[in-house]
Amino acid sequence: MAFSQSEKIKGGIIWASTALQTLDALQGPERRGAEGVIRILVNLIAHDVQLSARVAPDDGWREVQSFMEQALVMVASGVGFEAVHHLTKALSRVTTIGQRAMTYLKDEHLLG
Secondary structure, eight states: OHHHHHHHHHHHHHHHHHHHHHGGGOOHHHHHHHHHHHHHHHHHHHHHHHHHHHHSOOTHHHHHHHHHHHHHHHHHTTOGGGHHHHHHHHHHHHHHHHHHHHHHHHHTTOOO
16 A cells, blocks of 8 residues: 555646746746645645555655655745755655565565
């Protein structure tokens, strides 16, 4: 379960980071609308992290959750570009969780 959850969350983090990096090109109502959509996306990813911590326990999810919370604060404060740093850290931790899960699946001969 941890492997599939980590893959889904990684994809979401990459989407959110990419969207945040394009904000500089927007102004006025377009920017405010994009920030709202990004805030919703980051919030959805954060909820997925909470779910993952329940269904696929791993100490790393707490760190990921902390980085996601920091990113949400940055986005809500209107400095979304600074959230990319926290999302990058979250992505690194999620990748580690996924790698551990993959190793376990291989060691148990559950994955070819």
